[in-house]
Amino acid sequence: MMTEKEIEQFLSELNGTQSGGEAAVKKVRFPPLDSLRQERTIKTSLAHIEDVKVTISAELGEITLKFREVLNLDVGSVIDLEKSAGDAINVYVNDKKAALGEIIVVNDSFAVRINKLIPPKKVRRESE
Template sequence: MSEEIQNMNMQEFEEPQQAKTPKRDINFILDVPLEMTVVIGKTKILIQELLQLGQGSVIALDKLAGEPMEVFVNNKLIGRGEVVVVNEKFGIRVTDIISPADRVHQLR
């Protein structure tokens, strides 16, 4: 059995060109609904205390009056704000948006 051996011609690689950054077209997601929640405070109570709650009961929360409220979008903290009244309804005036680095850290 006879085998023929040949030299292989290698092509030289060219320098890769910088990839062009595509423009971000986010128009297709602009109408995706998100759930926004504003937390005014939290507390822990015993089942016995829960069963004793009735109309007029007052539940003390962990936040102080005037303290910023936490603003969540889809259960992820995005910022803080203060409570305002808009046309006889509660609203939130955003006073702080968390940094992109902190938002990424939450995802872990």
Template structure:
């Protein structure tokens, strides 16, 4: 894992820890659209709580943390000597079957599964299954 990835995960974990016990005060009926964790569940923050609640500001900090998203088609294990023998035209067999969903990872943590699609001459992923937000936060620990 790279030093940058470790730093990002550390920042994310710190922010998650700071917001776990957040209580949102309902001073206005007008929602701001921001989600905040309160007592183990996500709640919408109000506009008045956004400006007066420091916990909201902590949550907003983690929303701007850059993450590395990767799509993993499959994996393979090999010996060093096999790795050294690889060259142009070599074929590496992966552990997934053709047509199986690929895994979408953020900082090496599974967040979704999907299928390969083409988007403007580039590869993309159509998500077919997404890990719940609660499970994603738990995987950060």
């Protein structure tokens, strides 16, 4: 990195070999960073995000199959996940684990009862 004197010397040598006016070095003044760090409070309500769409999915189970078995799957194939009503499952919001629940039956349909919400992990700032 060049010092201010080195820059002035370089510019004076440059002006001596080229035709043109004098070049001058001026210091740049920036506003203090403290004034930029002031927290801005924005008043808002949940009404602003009520229409945001999210995807909610429930992991009903998993199974390991051989590739040959996957190729044999067809419309109407049944995959036994070994889960039944009352079993614990994971619930995801936008592919992130958000809750623990259990499988229940409501009017001959499967449903999920939320038993525990999982708080989102706090995002660590790079400066911390």
